[in-house]
Amino acid sequence: MSLSQTAASDYTKGLWHSTSDAIRSIETFYVRPRWLFVRVETEKGIVGWGEATLEGHTEAVEGAFVDLRERFVGWDSANIEDIWQTAYRLRFYRGGPVLMSAISGLDIALWDIKGKTLGVPVWQLLGGKVRNRCQVYSWIGGDRPADVLAEAQARKDEGFTAVKMNAVESLGWLDSPAALEGTIERVKEVKSIGLDVGLDFHGRVHRPLAKQLAKNLEPHRPLFIEEPLLPGQQEEIKTLYGMTSIPIALGERLFTRQDVRPYFEAGCIDIIQPDVAHAGGLSEVKKIANMAECVQQTYDIGLAPHCPLGPIAFAACLQLGFSTPNFVICEMSWKMHYNAGEHDLLTYMFNPEVFAVREGMVSLLEGNGLGIEIDEARVRSEDLAFREGQVKAWRNPVWRGPDGALREW
Ligand SMILES: [Mg+2]
Numbered sequence: 001m002s003l004s005q006t007a008a009s010d011y012t013k014g015l016w017h018s019t020s021d022a023i024r025s026i027e028t029f030y031v032r033p034r035w036l037f038v039r040v041e042t043e044k045g046i047v048g049w050g051e052a053t054l055e056g057h058t059e060a061v062e063g064a065f066v067d068l069r070e071r072f073v074g075w076d077s078a079n080i081e082d083i084w085q086t087a088y089r090l091r092f093y094r095g096g097p098v099l100m101s102a103i104s105g106l107d108i109a110l111w112d113i114k115g116k117t118l119g120v121p122v123w124q125l126l127g128g129k130v131r132n133r134c135q136v137y138s139w140i141g142g143d144r145p146a147d148v149l150a151e152a153q154a155r156k157d158e159g160f161t162a163v164k165m166n167a168v169e170s171l172g173w174l175d176s177p178a179a180l181e182g183t184i185e186r187v188k189e190v191k192s193i194g195l196d197v198g199l200d201f202h203g204r205v206h207r208p209l210a211k212q213l214a215k216n217l218e219p220h221r222p223l224f225i226e227e228p229l230l231p232g233q234q235e236e237i238k239t240l241y242g243m244t245s246i247p248i249a250l251g252e253r254l255f256t257r258q259d260v261r262p263y264f265e266a267g268c269i270d271i272i273q274p275d276v277a278h279a280g281g282l283s284e285v286k287k288i289a290n291m292a293e294c295v296q297q298t299y300d301i302g303l304a305p306h307c308p309l310g311p312i313a314f315a316a317c318l319q320l321g322f323s324t325p326n327f328v329i330c331e332m333s334w335k336m337h338y339n340a341g342e343h344d345l346l347t348y349m350f351n352p353e354v355f356a357v358r359e360g361m362v363s364l365l366e367g368n369g370l371g372i373e374i375d376e377a378r379v380r381s382e383d384l385a386f387r388e389g390q391v392k393a394w395r396n397p398v399w400r401g402p403d404g405a406l407r408e409w
Helices: 008-013 058-072 080-089 097-118 149-157 177-192 207-220 234-241 257-266 281-292 311-323 376-387
Strands: 023-031 035-042 047-051 133-139 162-166 196-200 248-250 361-363
Touching (some): 023 058, 023 376, 035 097, 035 376, 047 097, 047 311, 058 080, 058 097, 080 281, 149 162
Antiparallel strands (some): 023 035, 035 047
């Protein structure tokens, strides 16, 4: 039967895909501290891992996988772009954090499978390497940053050259300017030991205080300020952009090229921070990165993948970093405040040494696919504890001011 003779129903089933190695199964696993791993296996037994973590919304993303599983089991695992297009466009309702995180997890797993099938790292499939090491930054200070110097020193001793911290605790729409004073002191402390520091405003600083804080920070030259205002406020961010020389970064709550476009066109950001587990996986984030790039005088925006997440998402970010010219730095969740105790970035890996940080950088991942080996037994054990109700899915804290009014977290 020729392609032109294929019945319409065959298209909907994906039967026109050559089934050289069809998807046999798509599974999801909840693992602490707050991650959702995806395991895709092919008929030939190739296993790919993805990450669809959407912090605080695990059950919603798992719901989206009911549909993806029904649609794509039986499809050729090699046709990543067609699967992505079908998952995104065919379902009419598109975009948003839940659907895009689910697509992300599936997409990353399919790239892992393709790399393992062909015997190459994913960065080879994304155009080859443009660098040998990727700079990364770690976290200090937690949600309510206080004594940061000891943590900063510990990260420096571990090989980091840059860290990020929340700029402030919770704030009202208009707080006393005194609420901002601690931020400057903490930045000075971290910089005093020779580290660069990014400040995450976390969308919790409202406009009247954001402009004050940006102005106060300027003499201390932070690496960047992140989410200085909430997503959707591109015009207000543009005004802020004109008031400060500090690089402005955002993007963790933007999920597609359509979402980032208004910020690019407004000229209000320096660094785009798509999250590979939220923004459509490797396929879409690579396109966002290319869109942001400076070739042919387009937007001249750097890529700093957002990744306060698990090892699969981090490996995917590095694969982008090794193959993307405008990559600048990547978030790394090692010892992040959510990763308490035994559930940290390296917990579910058999080869944690590939994430070793030296001179602030992680070296080229040489393994096939994503280049990491996942401890599947441990992942399954964690997930079982969740299914049996011994472990609850993570939820973000609820913050209220002294007057009882809700505040941004
Ligand atoms: Mg952030």
